[in-house]
Amino acid sequence: MDQSLESYKTIYQGGTGEIIMKKSRFIATVSPAETEEEALDFIQQLKKKYWDATHNCYAYIIGIKNPVMRCSDDGEPSKTAGKPMLDVLIAKELTNLVVVVTRYFGGTLLGTGGLVKAYQTATIEGLNNSIIISKEPGVHMRLITDYNLVGKIQYYLGQENYHILSSDYTDTVALDVIIPADKVNAFQKKLADLSNGTLKAAEIKKTYYALIEGQVHLL
Incomplete structure (x- = not known):
């Protein structure tokens, strides 16, 4: 970042x-x-x-x-x-x-x-x-996992208060998330720990984000 x-x-x-x-x-x-x-x-x-x-x-x-x-x-x-x-x-x-x-x-x-x-x-x-916001630097990331891990990953995201932007359930599960810029390394490490080293998120783009009326927005 x-x-x-x-x-x-x-x-x-x-x-x-x-x-x-x-x-x-x-x-x-x-x-x-x-x-x-x-x-x-x-x-x-x-x-x-x-x-x-x-x-x-x-x-x-x-x-x-x-x-x-x-x-x-x-x-x-x-x-x-x-x-x-x-x-x-x-x-x-x-x-x-x-x-x-x-x-x-x-x-x-x-x-x-x-x-x-x-x-x-x-x-x-x-x-x-006016609507006043705090713009935070973050990274839009995408991870693709199987159904066995998705529960653990969603629990971890909830614990850290990381926001899911979208999810796509097919034969695998694709999750788009926004991660604070200074937490990306820790996020990748946690994914590796949860998946025995098999899972790594792909970076989509660096961006600002903000919570507006309880919803996360990329800016």
Whole structure:
């Protein structure tokens, strides 16, 4: 497994959240973004969608090691919008995502503290309505065994909480499984132990995976 791959938290599906503070309306829109170009495209889309808004402030984080972090107050007083939004993303240890908070001014000034609170609260509301996942590095593997061993193998997989992606029962049993990247050697050794050295799983591909609503997904 590529040692540069690390687990990280991100957005599987973006959401929106809205708050009202002293008649000002704050709409947070969250989206996954794998690259800075994707983040910037999303920001431009939101600026077009909310072209009549007073402000479209944003924050995004891209990358795992030495991530790119950018934010904008879009005309709000310095460090009262984008930076507080970015602080929320950092605190929640998220990456590869972008958040835009759109403001429609309600006629009452909020002050520096009020603005910071509003933009952070809206960001949190948007994240609460998104699907946040932990992406784990793993290896999609396939093993083919006879019916005599399948019970032992399934028991072992269950004990280790390894997820079966699919199974095919014919004259033999083919199991596709996702194994955490750092457990592959131990997995192969256990298969050898269970089969007196006759069984070895084939690697299909290295991938990220995540549990989403109790189901494993390859990403």
